[in-house]
Amino acid sequence: MVPAAIHEGSLTETHHTVADQPKHKSPYTADRGIPGAFEGETVTRRRFMTGSAHGLGAVAVGAIALPALGFSLGPVFERQKFQWQNVGALSDFNDETYVPRTITIVNGIGEAGKSLAYVRLRNPEIDTEPEDEYNRVIAISTRCNHLGCPVRFTEAAGKFICPCHGGVYDFRGLREGGPPVRPLDRFYTRVENGQVLIGPRYSVNSELRRFSPRDPGQPVDGIGQYLYPARFSTPEK
Amino acid sequence: MPKFKLPAPPLPAALQPRPKRPGASDGAGAQAAEAGVSVVDWIDERTSLSGGLRWLMFRKVPKGTNWFYTLGSATLFAFLSQAVTGVFLAMFYDPSPTRAYESMRYITDEAFLGEFVRGMHKWGSTVMVILVFLHMARTFFFGAYKYPRELNWVTGVALLILTMVMSFTGYLLPFDQRSYWATIVGVNINGTGPLIGPYLSDFLRAGPEFGALTLSRFYAIHMMLVPGLIAALIGAHLYLVAKLGTTAPPWLRAKGEPSLREDEV
Numbered sequence: 001m002v003p004a005a006i007h008e009g010s011l012t013e014t015h016h017t018v019a020d021q022p023k024h025k026s027p028y029t030a031d032r033g034i035p036g037a038f039e040g041e042t043v044t045r046r047r048f049m050t051g052s053a054h055g056l057g058a059v060a061v062g063a064i065a066l067p068a069l070g071f072s073l074g075p076v077f078e079r080q081k082f083q084w085q086n087v088g089a090l091s092d093f094n095d096e097t098y099v100p101r102t103i104t105i106v107n108g109i110g111e112a113g114k115s116l117a118y119v120r121l122r123n124p125e126i127d128t129e130p131e132d133e134y135n136r137v138i139a140i141s142t143r144c145n146h147l148g149c150p151v152r153f154t155e156a157a158g159k160f161i162c163p164c165h166g167g168v169y170d171f172r173g174l175r176e177g178g179p180p181v182r183p184l185d186r187f188y189t190r191v192e193n194g195q196v197l198i199g200p201r202y203s204v205n206s207e208l209r210r211f212s213p214r215d216p217g218q219p220v221d222g223i224g225q226y227l228y229p230a231r232f233s234t235p236e237k
Numbered sequence: 238m239p240k241f242k243l244p245a246p247p248l249p250a251a252l253q254p255r256p257k258r259p260g261a262s263d264g265a266g267a268q269a270a271e272a273g274v275s276v277v278d279w280i281d282e283r284t285s286l287s288g289g290l291r292w293l294m295f296r297k298v299p300k301g302t303n304w305f306y307t308l309g310s311a312t313l314f315a316f317l318s319q320a321v322t323g324v325f326l327a328m329f330y331d332p333s334p335t336r337a338y339e340s341m342r343y344i345t346d347e348a349f350l351g352e353f354v355r356g357m358h359k360w361g362s363t364v365m366v367i368l369v370f371l372h373m374a375r376t377f378f379f380g381a382y383k384y385p386r387e388l389n390w391v392t393g394v395a396l397l398i399l400t401m402v403m404s405f406t407g408y409l410l411p412f413d414q415r416s417y418w419a420t421i422v423g424v425n426i427n428g429t430g431p432l433i434g435p436y437l438s439d440f441l442r443a444g445p446e447f448g449a450l451t452l453s454r455f456y457a458i459h460m461m462l463v464p465g466l467i468a469a470l471i472g473a474h475l476y477l478v479a480k481l482g483t484t485a486p487p488w489l490r491a492k493g494e495p496s497l498r499e500d501e502v
Contacts, residue, residue: 075443075450076436106448109334112417113448147422164422213445215438217429227431231445 077232080106084190084197087119093137093196095123098153101139103187103198116142117187117198118153118160126172129208134188137196140173141185148216151184160184174206181219183208292479299485305379306483308372313471315365319403322358323460330410332456334449337412362404369400381484389477392470399467406459409452420455421447 029037029044037044043051087101098118106113118140122131127138140160142150149164159176160169168177173184183206188199203211205220211230214220218228257263263271281287298306329348331340344351373393376382382390409420424447428438443450 073440076439078444080445080448106446109449112334112412113446148425149418149422164418215428215435216425218435228428228435229432231435231439 079231082200084199087117087139087196087198090121090137090191090194090196093119093121095121097155097158098140100153101198116150118142119189119196119198134190134199135186136191137189139187139189139198141187141201143185143216145175145180145182145184145216146178172208173204174208181217181224182206182214182221185213296479296482298483299489301486301489302483303486305375305486308368308375309478312365312368312372313475315361315368316467316471318361319358319365320464322354322361323464325354326358327460330456332410332453334412334452337410337452341411341413362407366400366404369397373397378487379484380487386477386481386484389474389481392474392477396467396470396474399463399470402463403459403467406455406463409455410459412452417447420451 026032027042028039029041030039034044085103087103088099093099098120101117101119102114103117104113105115120138122136122138124131127135129135142152142160144151144162144164144167146162146165146167149162151160151162151167151169153159154161158171160173161167162178162180166178167175167180169180169184170176173186175181175183183204185201185203187201190197190199201213203214203220205211205225211220211225214228214230218224220228326344329340329344329351331337341355344355346352376390376393405420405423408423409416424438424441427441428434430437439445441451441454442448443454
């Protein structure tokens, strides 16, 4: 009360009515009795400076933080190019058993970028999935679909067995026992001039329907294909 | 004459040093001590650090404080040991998929005391995880997580998670068969989380496959990102410990006024 009275210049007057006080409902700073306010000013300069300093600070932080975030998240949206790799002549393979072939998954990182594929010819008696130009030769990925350990084809049993947690797959790569959530992944194959070429990996569900490649541990049957979405199809690098 | 004095308990008259005889010299030792005190005093006059240090170090502790209360400090020293040995390992280590194993082999087999420093770092990580859990168990069983120390528990759990991140990212760095396959499995476990799992594992691997960037990414997380976070959170954790004090062990009951006892729940 007292400061208001001083501002009005009526030091002697101790009682004053509500009408003496400045109108606080006015948006103009001059009307609110703010010292040094200009006519028509709605925001105090202190508030304006605080707001603009915070705003500029936010822009400066964003200018550094957003590119850094994009830099670290960028690889999530990148798709690697996969070349077709020659793994030998068609006559090297048969439809009775698998022949292991080393393929390169990632270039330029030595042994860590290599993987193994088990290759055989399509056998119409056991391979009931529809035939097309990409599965005349069947190439099975050794990545176990429990958590990604390398499976081994055991000739005597005719099964793929994972050393880590006991996953077992039958001759076609379908899950037979243990913790894996889907059959072994496969590679697209092509036959060109009598040579077998291995291409990109794809995942299959329990009916051997093709899905875009998923990571191990991610089922593609039923609701699984929606819970574990495929990568965004960005252009290849 | 320096003003700085360390706090000391009052001595009984029999133990107090005798006053000097007139004309006796202080001796070189006393003069050296005086010089040291002057330096500390010079710094303290400009920084006022002594008040904060006194606040941090000369705290009242409850009756019944015992060896279980040292587990937090033990964890801190395990972390400091990891930090120091880690810095020296980083001088030799090469986070490239084709050279990482070779650089680890060089540290272990050829660098002077390399096997020792690497062993300290390797076994120290296990010790740190064990100490973290013992410290957590002490806090739990002594009820030291209760009001007003909930934030200490929360920062402690964050530190536990960060310690696990350190263990996971550090496991890949030797880049032998065990590291490689353990990381494949670990990343794929992350990938089994519904909806965000696939993106999380792509983020960890820096791409759809374990590639050239995975190792350097793990290395950067292991030696820069997480240690910084851990150090900052340890600061907050310690500040709260100093601010709130430690709890008395649960087997000690306060002997209050009988009239106040009915307020106890």
